[in-house]
Amino acid sequence: MTQPSFTTHEVLNQSPPFEDVDLFALDRPLLDAVASNGGAAAEKELSEFGKHWGSAAMAERGRLANENTPKLRMFDSKGNRRDQVEFHPAYHELMARSAHAGLHNSTWTADGRPAGGAAEVVRAAKFYMAAGVETGHLCPITMTRASVTALSVQPDLLAKAMPVIATRAYDPTFAPWPTKRGMTLGMGMTEKQGGTDVRTNTTRAERDGETYRITGHKWFMSAPMCDAFLVLAQADAGLTCFLMPRFAPDGSVNAIQFQRLKEKLGNRSNASSEVEFKGAYGERVGDEGKGIRTIIQMVQLTRQDCAIASTGLMRSGLAQALHHARHRSVFQKHLADQPLMQMVLSDMALHVEASIALVMRLCRAFDRAPHDQSEAAYMRLLTPAIKYWVCKSAPGFLYEAMECLGGNGYVEEGILARHYRESPVNAIWEGSGNVMCLDVLRALSREVDAAAGVLQNLAAETQGLPGASDAVTFIGTAFRRPDSERVARLAVERLALLAAAAALNQVSPRHAELFGATRLAGNHASMYGAVDLPRDDVRALLERALP
Numbered sequence: 001m002t003q004p005s006f007t008t009h010e011v012l013n014q015s016p017p018f019e020d021v022d023l024f025a026l027d028r029p030l031l032d033a034v035a036s037n038g039g040a041a042a043e044k045e046l047s048e049f050g051k052h053w054g055s056a057a058m059a060e061r062g063r064l065a066n067e068n069t070p071k072l073r074m075f076d077s078k079g080n081r082r083d084q085v086e087f088h089p090a091y092h093e094l095m096a097r098s099a100h101a102g103l104h105n106s107t108w109t110a111d112g113r114p115a116g117g118a119a120e121v122v123r124a125a126k127f128y129m130a131a132g133v134e135t136g137h138l139c140p141i142t143m144t145r146a147s148v149t150a151l152s153v154q155p156d157l158l159a160k161a162m163p164v165i166a167t168r169a170y171d172p173t174f175a176p177w178p179t180k181r182g183m184t185l186g187m188g189m190t191e192k193q194g195g196t197d198v199r200t201n202t203t204r205a206e207r208d209g210e211t212y213r214i215t216g217h218k219w220f221m222s223a224p225m226c227d228a229f230l231v232l233a234q235a236d237a238g239l240t241c242f243l244m245p246r247f248a249p250d251g252s253v254n255a256i257q258f259q260r261l262k263e264k265l266g267n268r269s270n271a272s273s274e275v276e277f278k279g280a281y282g283e284r285v286g287d288e289g290k291g292i293r294t295i296i297q298m299v300q301l302t303r304q305d306c307a308i309a310s311t312g313l314m315r316s317g318l319a320q321a322l323h324h325a326r327h328r329s330v331f332q333k334h335l336a337d338q339p340l341m342q343m344v345l346s347d348m349a350l351h352v353e354a355s356i357a358l359v360m361r362l363c364r365a366f367d368r369a370p371h372d373q374s375e376a377a378y379m380r381l382l383t384p385a386i387k388y389w390v391c392k393s394a395p396g397f398l399y400e401a402m403e404c405l406g407g408n409g410y411v412e413e414g415i416l417a418r419h420y421r422e423s424p425v426n427a428i429w430e431g432s433g434n435v436m437c438l439d440v441l442r443a444l445s446r447e448v449d450a451a452a453g454v455l456q457n458l459a460a461e462t463q464g465l466p467g468a469s470d471a472v473t474f475i476g477t478a479f480r481r482p483d484s485e486r487v488a489r490l491a492v493e494r495l496a497l498l499a500a501a502a503a504l505n506q507v508s509p510r511h512a513e514l515f516g517a518t519r520l521a522g523n524h525a526s527m528y529g530a531v532d533l534p535r536d537d538v539r540a541l542l543e544r545a546l547p
């Protein structure tokens, strides 16, 4: 399209939008990681998804959903309570497209069992691409998908909910979920006095025949227009998990009263509420007193999604940076041909390549865990370590990606400012950094032999890579120390790096070697690009990242 020119100048030397592209086909590290973890047969499906989500129309929906943030309508004009949240149509479109692609359910069979095959890997590839376009709406998508594992401890409830969860329809109408074409689920654990330490929950559940009446509050409860929430409350026998629908079985609106929506740094398309329950109707999920055990299974899956989404955000940042650098000239040369910029971009490409190899390896473990004990041990030990390392690396990475675009990166019209503001939340929610490190320690102490087996496998898979054997020794020693909690961040980061090197070795051995040399053997200063990568490797990394 020809643009009208300005009277004083023409718009020159700016990059065209990175839109109307196939997000899958342009991402060699993704293609290879999917294939090496069992998902090769889904290439066509993933390419279709990549073209759809890489379109200018989807990018526009992402922008609109974030600029037109959700609004809480507490009352109607006559003073009656409404407790509804209104979203921009672009948000509903994003939700519908994600649901249509099965992001909220494709890892389950129609009756709520793990789908098997490479279902986790294939869904993760889609989730990663969608996260690079718009991340906020993925919050209810991920919670819905994860809720199935919590509901599975209460088979009668699962059997009722699954036919509605298992459809690929998104139905935003405010109506009782059993009457709907599709449903979403959220979760409420965090209270004012404690988020990590949910044992301090003060919300109370009192028996009312076979069901319960729940009274109390939640300080963060995201995606408040979900059809039902998995909520923790204190019952007679202790902290218990409940399913709390928006409507009671008699069709009345349940006593869930939203106080306000959070004003957040990022994650703006998604609503996060403060809420009070005034004798709200709830059905028990699992035994009384077993609430943490029930909900923790769900949290394992949302943690996995945090790592996938953070990798998707970084990938999008890298693609934007590289695309811009290939179009923008400085001192008669494209930025992408300036030796120092090449170092920055290729070093970032190596980080993303390792991250995608690692999260796809983790998803393979989720796929195989039901039938393979060593994969189940990998999943339990490494989910918190991977969430820790990947999610915490995203804000720094996106800051660097933003800088590659200079001033253009910093303004709100582009996607990078939004990605940057979005990126810290994946490290904070679903278990913050220290909590993830403590979780790794807990997994190590509970399953000594299984964890030792995981470490042995990682040692074998990284044999000969620079820095790997020292890392293995360090991790083993640090975790055995009586004061291991003090060095947990040090050891967990090393563990994640080792696992990343192992995963990358399956996909691209040369890049695993570079990763080992720069991340494990320590030939790297603290900033991206502060490293000496061979010229041929720089070229190969950038070509793989964006042909």
Ligand SMILES: Cc1cc2nc3c(=O)[nH]c(=O)nc-3n(C[C@H](O)[C@H](O)[C@H](O)COP(=O)(O)OP(=O)(O)OC[C@H]3O[C@@H](n4cnc5c(N)ncnc54)[C@H](O)[C@@H]3O)c2cc1C
Pocket: 186, 187, 188, 189, 190, 193, 194, 195, 196, 197, 220, 221, 222, 223, 264, 267, 272, 425, 428, 429, 430, 431, 432, 433, 434, 435, 438
């Ligand atoms: C945008 C957003 C949406 C959210 N949506 C939801 C939702 O839908 N449902 C929900 O239930 N919650 C939600 N949360 C809450 C979130 O899960 C919690 O904020 C998070 O779990 C941390 O809990 P907290 O805020 O109480 O912090 P705290 O538990 O007080 O932790 C503060 C810090 O202390 C660290 N820490 C904790 N324990 C230890 C320890 N033993 N040793 C060392 N350090 C420790 C933590 O790592 C953290 O850095 C949301 C949060 C945000 C930001």
